[in-house]
Amino acid sequence: MPKMKLKTKKGVKKRFSFTKKNKVKHDKANKGHLKSSNNAKNTRKTRRTGVVSKSETKMIKTLMPYN
Numbered sequence: 001m002p003k004m005k006l007k008t009k010k011g012v013k014k015r016f017s018f019t020k021k022n023k024v025k026h027d028k029a030n031k032g033h034l035k036s037s038n039n040a041k042n043t044r045k046t047r048r049t050g051v052v053s054k055s056e057t058k059m060i061k062t063l064m065p066y067n
Contacts, residue, residue: 006065016052016060018067024052024060 017025028046035043052060061067 009063012060012063024057025049026052
């Protein structure tokens, strides 16, 4: 009987990426529309990528087994 291959979740693959030290990067929210109500400071902060917390990286790594 063949061994079952683990599948990556395509939604997680599109939303997250890994750094060289295996931290998980993600894009920040509130970029789409209604940006005129935001502060200039907040719009600058959303340009950068964020790093996911350690407790959530374990879950994301199980959803992306071949990273």
